[in-house]
Amino acid sequence: MSMNNQGRVTRLSGEPMAELPGGVTFTGNRGLMLEEPLLFERGATTRCGVDLPPVPVVQDRLGGLARSAEIGLPGLSEPETVRHYTRLSRQNYGIDLGIFPLGSCTMKHNPRLNEKMARLPGFADIHPMQPQSTVQGALQLIDTLAHWLKTLTGMPEVAMSPKAGAHGELCGMLAIRAALEARGDARKVVLVPESAHGTNPATAAFCGYAVENIPANARGRVDVDALLARLGPDVAAVMITNPNTCGLFEPDLIQICDAVHAAGGFVYCDGANFNAIVGRVRPGDLGVDAMHINLHKTFSTPHGGGGPGSGPVVFSAALAPFAPLPFVRKAGDALELVEEYQARESQDHGQSFGRMVAFHGQMGMFVRALAYILSHGADGLRQVAEDAVLNANYILASLKDLYTAPFAASGPCMHEALFSDDFLHDTGLTTLDLAKAMIDEGFHPMTMYFPLVVHGAMLVEPTETESKASLDQLIGAMRSVATRMLADPDAFRSSPHLAPRRRLDETAAARKPVLGYKEPLGEAA
Amino acid sequence: MRYLPLTQPDREAMLATIGAADIDALFADVPDSARLTAPIAGLPMHAPEMLVERQLAAMAAKNLTAGTVPFFVGAGAYKHHVPATVDHIIQRGEFLTAYTPYQPEIAQGTLQVLFEFQTQVARLLGMEVANASMYDGSTAMTEAVFMARRVTRRAKAIVSGGVHPHYVSVLQTLTQFTDDVVVTATPELTPGAPGDDLASLIAAIDATTSCVIVQNPNLFGHVADLTPLADACHAAGALLIVVVTEVVSLGAIKSPGEMGADIVVGEGQSIGNGLNFGGPYLGLFACRDKHVRQMPGRLCGETVDADGKRGFVLTLSTREQHIRREKATSNICTNSGLCALAFSVHLTLLGEQGLRQLAALNHARAVQLAERLARIPGVELVTTQFFNEFTLKLPVAARSVVRKLADRQVLAGVSLGRLYPGVAALENGLLVAVTETATDADFDALEDALDEVLA
Numbered sequence: 001m002s003m004n005n006q007g008r009v010t011r012l013s014g015e016p017m018a019e020l021p022g023g024v025t026f027t028g029n030r031g032l033m034l035e036e037p038l039l040f041e042r043g044a045t046t047r048c049g050v051d052l053p054p055v056p057v058v059q060d061r062l063g064g065l066a067r068s069a070e071i072g073l074p075g076l077s078e079p080e081t082v083r084h085y086t087r088l089s090r091q092n093y094g095i096d097l098g099i100f101p102l103g104s105c106t107m108k109h110n111p112r113l114n115e116k117m118a119r120l121p122g123f124a125d126i127h128p129m130q131p132q133s134t135v136q137g138a139l140q141l142i143d144t145l146a147h148w149l150k151t152l153t154g155m156p157e158v159a160m161s162p163k164a165g166a167h168g169e170l171c172g173m174l175a176i177r178a179a180l181e182a183r184g185d186a187r188k189v190v191l192v193p194e195s196a197h198g199t200n201p202a203t204a205a206f207c208g209y210a211v212e213n214i215p216a217n218a219r220g221r222v223d224v225d226a227l228l229a230r231l232g233p234d235v236a237a238v239m240i241t242n243p244n245t246c247g248l249f250e251p252d253l254i255q256i257c258d259a260v261h262a263a264g265g266f267v268y269c270d271g272a273n274f275n276a277i278v279g280r281v282r283p284g285d286l287g288v289d290a291m292h293i294n295l296h297k298t299f300s301t302p303h304g305g306g307g308p309g310s311g312p313v314v315f316s317a318a319l320a321p322f323a324p325l326p327f328v329r330k331a332g333d334a335l336e337l338v339e340e341y342q343a344r345e346s347q348d349h350g351q352s353f354g355r356m357v358a359f360h361g362q363m364g365m366f367v368r369a370l371a372y373i374l375s376h377g378a379d380g381l382r383q384v385a386e387d388a389v390l391n392a393n394y395i396l397a398s399l400k401d402l403y404t405a406p407f408a409a410s411g412p413c414m415h416e417a418l419f420s421d422d423f424l425h426d427t428g429l430t431t432l433d434l435a436k437a438m439i440d441e442g443f444h445p446m447t448m449y450f451p452l453v454v455h456g457a458m459l460v461e462p463t464e465t466e467s468k469a470s471l472d473q474l475i476g477a478m479r480s481v482a483t484r485m486l487a488d489p490d491a492f493r494s495s496p497h498l499a500p501r502r503r504l505d506e507t508a509a510a511r512k513p514v515l516g517y518k519e520p521l522g523e524a525a
Numbered sequence: 526m527r528y529l530p531l532t533q534p535d536r537e538a539m540l541a542t543i544g545a546a547d548i549d550a551l552f553a554d555v556p557d558s559a560r561l562t563a564p565i566a567g568l569p570m571h572a573p574e575m576l577v578e579r580q581l582a583a584m585a586a587k588n589l590t591a592g593t594v595p596f597f598v599g600a601g602a603y604k605h606h607v608p609a610t611v612d613h614i615i616q617r618g619e620f621l622t623a624y625t626p627y628q629p630e631i632a633q634g635t636l637q638v639l640f641e642f643q644t645q646v647a648r649l650l651g652m653e654v655a656n657a658s659m660y661d662g663s664t665a666m667t668e669a670v671f672m673a674r675r676v677t678r679r680a681k682a683i684v685s686g687g688v689h690p691h692y693v694s695v696l697q698t699l700t701q702f703t704d705d706v707v708v709t710a711t712p713e714l715t716p717g718a719p720g721d722d723l724a725s726l727i728a729a730i731d732a733t734t735s736c737v738i739v740q741n742p743n744l745f746g747h748v749a750d751l752t753p754l755a756d757a758c759h760a761a762g763a764l765l766i767v768v769v770t771e772v773v774s775l776g777a778i779k780s781p782g783e784m785g786a787d788i789v790v791g792e793g794q795s796i797g798n799g800l801n802f803g804g805p806y807l808g809l810f811a812c813r814d815k816h817v818r819q820m821p822g823r824l825c826g827e828t829v830d831a832d833g834k835r836g837f838v839l840t841l842s843t844r845e846q847h848i849r850r851e852k853a854t855s856n857i858c859t860n861s862g863l864c865a866l867a868f869s870v871h872l873t874l875l876g877e878q879g880l881r882q883l884a885a886l887n888h889a890r891a892v893q894l895a896e897r898l899a900r901i902p903g904v905e906l907v908t909t910q911f912f913n914e915f916t917l918k919l920p921v922a923a924r925s926v927v928r929k930l931a932d933r934q935v936l937a938g939v940s941l942g943r944l945y946p947g948v949a950a951l952e953n954g955l956l957v958a959v960t961e962t963a964t965d966a967d968f969d970a971l972e973d974a975l976d977e978v979l980a
Contacts, residue, residue, distance in 0.1 A: 010545075038637070039645075039873055043876060045876055046876070046877075047876050049608070049610070052882050052961065053961070055889050056890070057889070058889045059892070060888065060889075060892070061895075065748055066777065066779070067775065067778055071776075072648045073648055073877040073880060075873060076874070081614075081870065082613070084873070085614045085620075086614070088634040088706065089617045089629075090619060091633035091637070092619040092631065092633070093623060093628070094625075096618030096622045102627075107902045108528075109528055110621065115621075117577075117585075120581065120585040121590045121592060122585025123586070123802065124800070125592050125798045125799060125800055125856065126800060126801075127598040127604065127936070128803030128804070129598055129600050129602070130931070131927060132592075133928070134588065134589035135802065135932060136588070138588050140587065141679070142739045144584075151567065152565065152568075163660035163804065164660060164858065164859035167857075168847070177702050190913035197800075198849075201617045201850040202853040205852070207877060211851040249555055251554040251555075251556065254559065254758070280552060280560070282565075285558065299848055302621045302863070303622070303624045304620065304625065304794055305866065306635065306823065307625075307660075307805075307861045307862045307863065308804070308862070308863060310804075310805075313910060329967055336840045340694065355695055356664075357660065357664060358662060358689065358692060358806075359601075359806075360802065361804055363803055364804060364805050367581065374569070374581075375586075376571050377564075377571035378565045378568035380526045380570070382561075382565075383526060389551050390536060390539055390540070394542060395544050412554075414551075414760075444631065445628055447637070450847075464529055465528055467530035468535040468539065470530075494831060501629065501630045501633055501836040502630065502833060503830060504629045504828050504830045505829055505830070509838050510830035510842075512843055513817065513824070513826045513840055514657075514827040514828075516643050516644040517641070517651075
C-alpha cells in the first residue's frame with residue numbers, strides 16, 4: 001500500500017486486481033477498451049462522408065462499359081469514420097506508447113518534425129512526371145540525402161529507388177548479377193549464413209542463384225573457415241549481415257571481403273542493423289560491394305504497421321556502373337533526373353541493370369530521413385550508435401544472470417541483446433509464453449524465434465531513443481516475469497489475459513482462410 | 526540532442542553496470558583499421574528543429590506545387606482531393622508507429638484495418654481475394670507475372686502495348702536473369718483505340734503462354750472490353766492479368782473481375798494518397814480464391830481467440846520468406862501498410878455512392894476538357910473512349926510543348942516522348958489527365974496556353 005500526494009491510499013503494483021462484478025459488460029467493452037465492429041457491419045453503400053460538387057451532364061464516353069452491378073463498398077459519415085478508426089487504433093501498440101524492443105527491426109522514436117516536413121506541399125504535392133525544371137528542390141533533396149548516405153557508408157554510389165529493405169537486397173543482387181554477366185562469368189551460387197534474415201535467401205533465389213548456407217560458430221559469428229573453404233569459381237556472392245542477426249559485429253569481415261574478391265565474387269551486406277555502427281564504422285572501409293539501408297530503421301521513418309519502407313542501396317566502385325535507373329546527377333547549375341533514354345546515350349551508366357519501380361522511389365521517406373539526419377548531424381548520428389549499443393549492453397548485463405544469453409561470454413553485443421529460453425526448459429514454457437506474458441505487463445515483446453541459429457531465440461533491441469528509466473522498467477518486468485514463470489509455470493501457459501485479445505488461433509486461420517468479409521446470407525452490404 | 530534521452534551520468538552508470546571502461550570497449554570487435562575516432566568530417570553537426578525546418582522548406586519552395594497551378598499530369602499517378610480526416614487518422618501514433626502485426630493480441634487495430642482493406646480492394650477490383658498491399662503498381666505487376674508462372678508452369682508473358690512503359694521496364698529488369706520470356710509490343714496511336722491491339726494479343730497466345738498483361742484504362746486512357754481476351758486466355762490455359770493505375774475509374778467502368786481477369790494488380794495511390802513525387806504509393810494485388818496459396822505478400826485472415834472472440838492474424842505465412850526462405854513465393858517483407866490505411870479511410874468516407882459520384886465527376890470533367898481541346902486547330906483527340914485521361918496528338922513534338930506550358934505555369938500533362946524516348950511515331954502524343962480538382966479556370970488556362978504555344 002502507498003499514498004498519493006493527498007494522503008489517499010493507492011494500489012501498489014503487484015497487488016491482485018479487483019474482479020469485474022458479474023464478470024461481463026453488456027457491450028463487451030471494458031472501460032476505455034472499446035470493441036469495434038467491422039466497417040461492413042456498420043456502414044452502408046448509401047452513406048457518404050464527403051461532399052462532392054454536382055456532376056455536369058455530358059454524353060459519356062465509356063464505350064458501353066459502365067459499371068452497373070453493386071460493388072459492395074459501405075461508407076460512413078465523417079464522424080463515424082473518425083470514431084471507427086480511432087477505436088481501432090486503440091487496439092494497437094506503438095512506439096508512442098512505450099518501448100518496442102523488437103530485435104532486428106529498430107523501432108526507434110519517429111520524430112514529428114519528419115512528418116511535418118514530408119507534408120510540405122512542395123514535397124507532398126508534386127507529381128513524379130512534372131517537367132524537371134519544376135522539381136529542382138525535390139531533386140536537391142534526393143541528391144542531399146544521397147550524399148549523406150554515401151558519406152556515412154564510405155561508398156561511392158547509391159541507388160535511391162528501392163522501396164524497402166528486401167527490395168534493396170534485390171537491387172544489390174541484380175547489380176552483382178549484372179556485373180558478373182558483363183564479364184561473361186556465369187556463377188551460380190550465393191552463400192548465406194544460417195543466421196540471415198529470410199529475405200536474403202529469398203532474394204538470391206529470385207535472382208536465379210542456388211543458395212547454400214554457411215554455419216555459425218560457437219561465438220555467434222559466421223564460421224569463417226567454412227566460408228573460405230566454400231569459395232570458388234562458382235560462388236557469385238556472399239550475403240552477410242553486419243552487425244549480424246545475433247547482434248554481434250563480424251570481426252573478420254575485412255578478411256572475408258578480401259577472400260571473396262580474390263575468388264572473383266562480391267559481398268552483399270544486409271544493412272538492416274546499420275543503426276549499431278552509423279558514424280562509428282563505414283561499411284565501405286570493411287570492403288563490402290553493396291548494402292541496403294532501411295530508412296525505416298536507422299533513419300527513423302515510421303513503420304506504419306508494416307510499411308511503407310525505403311531501402312536505398314550503396315555500391316562500391318566495382319558495382320556502381322550497374323546501378324539502377326533513374327538517378328539524379330548534376331547538369332551544369334541544375335540537377336537532372338536521368339531516365340532510360342539519356343542513360344543509353346551516356347557512357348557512365350550504360351551498363352545499368354534497369355528500372356526497379358515505376359517512378360523515383362519513396363520521396364516521402366527521403367524527406368523524413370533527411371529531416372532526421374540533419375537534426376542529428378555527424379556528431380549526433382555517432383551518438384545514436386553509441387547509445388543504441390550502450391542500451392543493448394545494459395539490458396544484456398542486467399538479465400544475463402537469469403536469462404540464457406548464449407553469446408554473452410564472448411564479449412559485448414552491438415545494438416541488440418540475444419537470449420534463449422533454455423532457462424525455462426524445466427517449466428515446459430517457451431519463448432512464446434514469455435513474450436505473451438510481456439504483453440500483459442504492457443510491453444511489446446521482443447523478436448521471437450529469430451535468428452534461427454539459437455533455439456527459442458529472444459532478440460531485444462531497445463534503440464537509442466529509450467531512457468534509462470524506460471530500460472529499467474523493461475528489465476524489471478522481464479526479471480519479474482521470468483522469476484514468476486520459474487516459480488509457477490502453470491500461471492503462464494495461456495498469457496496474455498489483459499490484451500484486447502487472448503491468444504489467437506493461427507492454425508485455424510491458415511487451415512480454412514477467411515481473407516475478406518462476406519455478408520451473412522440474405523443481407524446486402 | 527533532442528531525440529536522445531540518456532544523460533552523461535546515465536551513460537556512466539550504465540557502463541559501470543556493464544563493467545565496461547568506456548563506450549569504445551563496447552565496439553571492441555571493430556577492427557582498428559575500420560574504427561572512426563571522431564564524427565565523419567565534411568558533414569554538418571546536429572541542428573535545432575527550427576533550422577532543419579528552414580533548410581527543408583527552402584528546398585520545398587523550389588518546386589512548382591500541383592495545387593497552385595492548372596494541373597493535368599497523370600500517367601500512373603493522379604491528383605485527387607484527399608479529405609483531411611485521412612491524414613489525421615494515419616498520423617495517430619498507434620497506427621503510425623506500430624510495426625508489422627506479428628503480435629496479433631496487441632495489433633488488432635492494424636489487422637482489422639488490413640482485413641477491411643483486403644475486402645474493399647477485392648470488391649473494387651471485382652475479385653475474390655486481395656492481399657494486404659505491395660510496394661507499388663509496377664512491382665505488383667511483376668509479382669503477378671511470377672505468380673502466373675507458378676500457377677501455369679509456363680514461362681511466356683505477353684505484355685500489351687497499352688501497359689505503362691515504366692511497368693514494362695520493371696518487369697524486364699526483374700526477368701532479365703530468369704527463364705521468363707517477356708513478349709512486348711510497341712504501342713501505336715490508332716485513332717479510337719490507341720495502345721492495345723487486342724486481336725494481335727489473342728493471336729499471340731499459344732500453349733506456352735502463362736499470361737497476358739493488359740492495362741485498363743490503358744496508358745493512353747483507352748477503356749476496352751477485355752472479355753474476349755479473357756476468353757482466349759482461358760481457352761489456352763493462360764491467365765489474364767489486368768493492371769489498373771487509376772483505381773477511381775472502377776467507380777465508373779466495369780471491373781477487371783467482371784471481364785474475366787484472373788489476377789488484378791493496381792496502383793492504389795489515387796485513393797487516399799498524395800502525389801509525393803512518386804512514393805510512397807501502394808500496390809494492389811487480387812486474384813481468384815483457387816490461386817491464393819500462390820499469391821505473394823502479406824495476408825490477413827479472420828480467426829478466434831482463446832475466449833472465442835473474433836480476431837485477426839497474418840496468415841498463410843508458409844508462402845513467405847521468413848518461413849520458406851529461398852523457396853518463398855516472393856522476397857517481399859515490408860508492404861505499404863500506412864498507405865493502405867489511407868486508402869481504406871478515404872474509401873470508407875466515400876462509400877459506394879461517393880466513389881460512383883467521384884468517378885462520374887472525373888469522367889464528365891474529362892469529357893468536357895477533351896472536347897474543348899480537340900477544337901484547337903491541329904489538335905486531334907486520339908482516345909475516344911476513356912475515363913479521366915486521354916491522349917491528344919499535337920502537330921509538333923509534345924515534349925517541347927509541355928516545357929513551354931510549364932514556363933507559363935501550366936502543368937499540361939505527360940508527353941509520350943518522355944515515356945517512349947526515341948519512338949518517333951509517338952512523340953507528338955500528349956497525355957492529359959483530369960480529376961475533380963481541376964476548375965473551369967484551369968481549363969481556360971490550359972486551352973489558352975496550348976492555343977498560344979501551337980499558334
